[in-house]
Amino acid sequence: MRITQGCFSFLPDLDDVQISAQMEYILSKGWAIAIEYTDDPHPRNTFWNMWGHPMFDLKDPKGAMMELDDCRKLHGDDYIRILAFDDTSGVESVTMSFIVNRPKEEPTIHMQRTDIVDRAQRYAWDVRK
């Protein structure tokens, strides 16, 4: 199932030129670019693995694209996402996050229904390959 998390996730996969353009936008806003990867796309998994530090002192997307290429070499079959971080005082949050790489076979999200007390329902989701 095609995981739809983050910006642009309902669009077809972004190619390198488009990713670079997005990075250009991020830099133009003065935000930092960060790369994260994971093999667990559960919606509750907010903490993905960091690929290096957030890049605060970049002027050009090429530097971040170089890091992304390195990440793809090692984690080509994982989900990789690009985040934009705004470090303005009072904000200090992630402003953009979009998936740039997906595994060839995406896992399915399976929902588990449990009866708790009598017929009250609890729902839980887990990721199944």
Place this chain on the structure above:
Amino acid sequence: MSVEDEKTEFPTTVDLAAEYESSGVAEILQELDDELIGLEPVKQRIRETAALLLVDKARKSMGLSHETPTLHMSFSGNPGTGKTTVALKIAGLLHRLGYVRKGHLVSVTRDDLVGQYIGHTAPKTKEVLKRAMGGVLFIDEAYYLYRPDNERDYGQEAIEILLQIMENNRDDLVVVMAGYADKMDKFFSANPGFRSRIAHHIEFPDYLDKELIEISEMMLAEQNYEFDNGGRKAMVEYIDLRRKQPHFANARSIRNALDRARLRQANRLFTDVKGPLDAKTLSTVTEADMRSSRVFSGGLDVDRLVHTGEKK
């Protein structure tokens, strides 16, 4: 629909003079003439390079085939001759002509590129390159990257990474290496890969005495100071004497000398002059401020006073 689908109309003629004006190159070359004193061979070379790049850009706009020209450069010359300043100007020039995307300058020395232990160099160099992408990487004293006598030196790794980037990422990054002329020659002969990748070797000659006087007056004027006649004469003699003493660093030596002169001027005003001072008195560097320099009494060899009983 991609851009290639559209049929692009190429112009059949191009007006180079108009291109020259509109690209903002004229402005930068004018700044170069105004702000940098002397350095005629450098300015000439830069003008020639600008002409080449302008023509190249015009040919590209007419649809003629071209490939990105190699823009890496080597600046050789003594310290204080304006290498970093000119590198900054070149970054601006290349940006105006569209050859580098962002036009910022990242200035590094060997320690920023080379690590202290195995595996440290590659990430360190990569970090610097990431920051420099889209602009100009200025490597000062580049020959220190290569230390053949120390086998535990990791400079060679940095050299290899640089060579690869200089060849494969010519669209993204321009590298300028700088240093003393003779050491740069030795460095290039030991690492021929660099010489073949560097398109422009520019020599930075030492400043002439009259150029140094102009520079000193310009530096003072920037801070709203000026020489009086005696002061100017003393400065001329100072330059002549200082040049013959060791560790002469051209414009940088001048700047240091002026800083010391301003210090002495401040002390003189503080202790000697009574009553209210006007702006002119506060801004004038006199002969006395210059004459009390150690340069006039034999030089800076004696870096500190020798105390009694101490062996020199």
